[in-house]
Amino acid sequence: MIGGGPEAASHQAGRNGKRVAVIGGGITGLSAAQRLISTDPTAQVVIFESTERFGGIIRTEHSDGFLMELGPDSFITNKPGGIQLCDDIGFSDQLIPTDAEFRRSLVLRNGRPQPVPDGFMLMAPAKPWAIATTPVLSVGGKIRLLREAFLRPKTNPEVDESLADFVRRRFGREALDRLIQPLIGGIYTSDPEKLSLKATLPRFIEMEQKYGSVIRATLAEQRQKNGRPAASSGSGARYGLFATPEHGLGSLVDALLTWLQESGQATLRSNLLVSSLSRTPTTGDAANPSWKVSLSGVADEMFDAVILTLPTYRAADLLADESFADLAKALRDIEYASSAIVVTGHRLSDFRHSLNAFGLVVPAIEDRKVLAVSFTSRKFSGRAPAGHVLLRTFVGGAMQPELLEHSDAEVQEFVEQELSAMLGLTAAPAFSRVVRYNRAMPQYHVGHISRVGKIERLTVAHTGLHLAGSAYHGVGLPDSITSGRSAADRVQHGA
Ligand SMILES: Cc1cc2nc3c(=O)[nH]c(=O)nc-3n(C[C@H](O)[C@H](O)[C@H](O)COP(=O)(O)OP(=O)(O)OC[C@H]3O[C@@H](n4cnc5c(N)ncnc54)[C@H](O)[C@@H]3O)c2cc1C
Secondary structure (H helix, E strand, O other): OEOOOHHHHHHHOOOOOOEEEEEOOEHHHHHHHHHHHHHOOOOEEEEEOOOOOOEOOOOEEEEOOEEEEOOOOOEEOOOHHHHHHHHHOOOHHHEEEOOHHHOOEEEEEOOEEEEOOOOEEOOEEOOHHHHHHOOOOOHHHHHHHHHHHHOOOOOOOOOOOEHHHHHHHHHOHHHHHHHHHHHHHHHHOOOOOOEEHHHHOHHHHHHHHHHOOHHHHHHHHHHHHOOOOOHHHOOEOOHHHEEEEOOOHHHHHHHHHHHHHHHOOEEEEOOOOEEEEEEEOOOOOOOOOEEEEEEOOEEEEEEOEEEEOOOHHHHHHHOOOHHHHHHHHHHHOOOEEEEEEEEEEEEHHHEOOOOOOOEEEOOHHHOOOOOEEEOHHHHOOOOOOOOEEEEEEEEEOOOOHHHHHOOHHHHHHHHHHHHHHHHOEOOOOOEEEEEEEEEEEEOOEOOHHHHHHHHHHHHHOOOOEEEOOOOOOOOOHHHHHHHHHHHHHHHHOOO
């Protein structure tokens, strides 16, 4: 069922299963609803979405033979959420891997794209020889990076440390500025001086503690993996491990909507803004409260449980009642960064550079106006017509918010200039689209894990309320999906 209207409210009468409100129709909310329905044949789920379309940040459009991802373009497969969801709705056969031909990344050095050293995974240098010969680092920078293998581990690993502090301590400043900041900054659009290593990449802390060094851990893991297909056959942000639906991530959202509609247990209500939440009646059965969902322009509705999947500052707005004051305040403590993606289509022959990679990351130290350029049609087939390329250029983030104050036309102009300077673009693009994401990327700053712990402790006090989304235990699609599914399981278990 799609759409609003009074008939949706009539679900309240004569039901015997749990009635659950999912607030937010992005991938987290849709995954939560799917999980709830697949584990409880009696549940009735209503999904409220304030805009006219479901999918949230995920948005795929097709134009003149180009398949344009206006939000995320793929997901990592070594985290289970994405694959589990696709399996559950019979969608896995739609997934395609990255194109092995172009499986490498570039990093800008003194204005020129250079290959990221082979086998370099975020900050794990799997091939010391590739570090020794890379043009990305100076001789001193290489020696300092490789010396990591002989440094002592930190004695107080429990203390949260910023990414920048960790990398300077282990690999030296140059490795941070020239390689690791752009590779990791590109994922989190964050300031590495503030980014919590524990909340984002705890694996590296474990490697340091278990093997005494990240390099020694990487080499040991490689020896153990001997015989298995090497994940280190690429470079950069583990591109070889990414997948996406052949027809774009929008087709996953469509499949999910179809699954929900066919279940007969979901009501999909778009163009409906949830304005507030309250527990009612306050004098009723404290163990089984009812939740009142207030909607702008239509009658309030009552539910047994609520899964709230909005960015934390919006979730806090909905929890305006005095009884939620502490929780709302804790939710507002999570900061968000804004960014924009400029999607452009080009003739390949309009570039002097061959673009034979998945993309280019740009260190902040290079002082350019872009964070990264994804060569989208090199990553996945079927994204551009023959002889053409589709690029996605990232602008803004926590490090350059001022660039987003420019108009779309100005952003398009400086992106074109940067593409000319860095990649030798010689002609205007066939098309250029600016898509803005205001306060869409949660910032996992140092102390994030304890902030989330506090939010979770405060939420437990409000039986029937469940929070999910990219703000808590991981920013990407698989983590968002997993967080929606876990919230559904908590509803199911009456938490
Ligand atoms: C620019 C960008 C690029 C990204 N690229 C990748 C990538 O390549 N791979 C990857 O794995 N991850 C990527 N991510 C992260 C990924 O997009 C998110 O993890 C995921 O989309 C979050 O989904 P969500 O459902 O939690 O939130 P959203 O998609 O934000 O959905 C929330 C929904 O709630 C609705 N809503 C808001 N307020 C209300 C209200 N009051 N009432 C009702 N509805 C409301 C909104 O309209 C929206 O539809 C990217 C993120 C950004 C910002």
